[in-house]
Amino acid sequence: MLASGHQVVGFTFGMGAVMWIPYTEVSTAQPFPTLLFFSFVLVGSLLPDIDTPKSKIGQKFWRGLVIVLALALLGYLFAPTYIDHYRDELKVFVMMLLPVLVMVRGHRKMTHSLLFLVLLVFYSYLIEMWSGITWFYLSGLLIGVASHLFADSLTKRGIPLAYPFSKKYTRFFVTFRTGSNVERILVYSLVVWNIWVLINQLL
Secondary structure, eight states: HHHHHHHHHHHHHHHHHHHHHHGGGOTTTTTHHHHHHHHHHHHHHTGGGGGGTSSSHHHHHHHHHHHHHHHHHHHHHHHHHHHHHHHHHHHHHHHHHHHHHHHHTTTTSGGSHHHHHHHHHHHHHHHHHOOOOOOOHHHHHHHHHHHHHHHHHHSOBBBTTTTTTTTBBBOOOOBBOTTTTHHHHHHHHHHHHHHHHHHHOOO
């Protein structure tokens, strides 16, 4: 599925979460937490595609990683005492980044599996403990990732749900080609549904 389609499906999953999951209940009197929650959902809906530099999020991820590594190298060469001051933080960053880099081994492999989602749950608990970011927002990220896996399972290629234990690609019983008219109709239908739900929620 295309990036725009993934975000629409992700937003739909987010709408379902705030309507049916008790801990994600939101208040129109406090719009900022709701907007932040959906921002996490939209990022999560694209996150599995970091495994390809051709995707929107993949381009930003790899460009950002190169910039971070370049800054770290410059800091090591010209400001070693500053780098040494943040040594513990850098260790945590590297420890969290290495598994992600190991998982990026080609498009629709590890990052499109249930194992990736399980690892993200573990990472989210660590982030919650270390940074203080509430589970409400991190769950938005996980909901977005789950929506991505579901959306790609609707395509002809499917996803390797049990990777790396099995390389078999799993598809939904109804599928369509990425970028096809069927995908467009589905995405437009979800947009209309989301607008209808939002109007009813606000009235």
